[in-house]
Amino acid sequence: MKTTKDFRKMKAEGQPIVMLTAYDAPGAVFAENAGVDTILVGDSLGMVVLGYESTVPVTMDDMIHHTKAVKRGAKNTFIITDMPFMSYHASKEETVTNARRIMQEAGADAVKLEGNQEVFKMAEVLINGGIPVVCHLGLTPQSVGVLGGYNVQGKTDKQKDQLMQDAKEVDRIGASMLVLECVPEGLAEEISLSIEAPVIGIGAGRYTDGQVLVYHDLIGGGTGDHYPKFVKSYASVKNDISQAIKHYVDDVKKRTFPEEKHVFFAKEPSTEQKPY
Numbered sequence: 172m173k174t175t176k177d178f179r180k181m182k183a184e185g186q187p188i189v190m191l192t193a194y195d196a197p198g199a200v201f202a203e204n205a206g207v208d209t210i211l212v213g214d215s216l217g218m219v220v221l222g223y224e225s226t227v228p229v230t231m232d233d234m235i236h237h238t239k240a241v242k243r244g245a246k247n248t249f250i251i252t253d254m255p256f257m258s259y260h261a262s263k264e265e266t267v268t269n270a271r272r273i274m275q276e277a278g279a280d281a282v283k284l285e286g287n288q289e290v291f292k293m294a295e296v297l298i299n300g301g302i303p304v305v306c307h308l309g310l311t312p313q314s315v316g317v318l319g320g321y322n323v324q325g326k327t328d329k330q331k332d333q334l335m336q337d338a339k340e341v342d343r344i345g346a347s348m349l350v351l352e353c354v355p356e357g358l359a360e361e362i363s364l365s366i367e368a369p370v371i372g373i374g375a376g377r378y379t380d381g382q383v384l385v386y387h388d389l390i391g392g393g394t395g396d397h398y399p400k401f402v403k404s405y406a407s408v409k410n411d412i413s414q415a416i417k418h419y420v421d422d423v424k425k426r427t428f429p430e431e432k433h434v435f436f437a438k439e440p441s442t443e444q445k446p447y
């Protein structure tokens with residue numbers, strides 16, 4: 172299994188780091204077997220798997236439940252789990268308790284926190300306690316209500332300066348990685364060159380130290396028809412799934428499934444009768 176030290180080495184050697192989200196055991200198996208360097212159990216879970224409109228309704232129990240499944244599927248991959256909405260803000264005690272559960276109960280190797288300033292203080296407490304922290308800056312979807320929508324961040328000089336300053340804090344507090352979401356390519360490159368922590372981009376252009384995509388976006392498995400500009404869908408499993416289910420519905424309605432080969436008979440030798 173790769174570790175935070177390996178990711179730094181990869182950055183230093185200019186080897187791109189591949190991150191992918193996963194939410195369940197099959198997704199984790201496929202990701203690990205395909206050679207992704209690290210899996211993120213993202214709270215995008217809320218939107219792509221649980222059917223919510225945003226990541227805001229996602230709970231600690233949701234993250235733990237799905238992290239356990241991912242861990243069972245990918246035993247040899249570094250797993251990062253998102254701390255969900257408001258699980259790292261109320262107090263240091265609550266933040267530590269929640270991060271501890273994600274590590275000890277669920278088996279994650281690191282936690283990811285969105286935001287700067289006060290969040291960095293919480294992150295420092297976790298890091299001092301031995302919990303690897305991944306920071307998340309730029310577009311931070313848990314703050315969609317405050318941001319007023321999902322927009323590219325860091326376009327004005329003021330935002331740009333703030334982001335650069337925040338990125339340097341990521342190094343100062345000793346965070347393991349930085350996820351940078353939806354910022355102009357030039358700024359993402361500048362940040363990647365300015366800090367030691369590996370920078371993993373999503374909608375952050377070509378020059379970050381690594382890339383992350385949401386599993387269902389990558390496989391074309393989302394329920395909607397629209398994907399963000401920064402997504403590349405490498406398959407369209409949504410179409411395959413829809414067609415498969417339609418065929419099944421037709422088959423049952425027409426009584427063309429099951430066929431003789433799917434059926435048990437009383438007179439068959441017993442070995443043939445094992446249903447699985």
Ligand code: KIV
Binds near residue numbers: 216385
């Ligand atoms: O929840 C998530 O999937 C994420 C990635 C998009 C970085 O935070």
Ligand code: NA
Binds near residue numbers: 213214215226253
């Ligand atoms: Na997230």
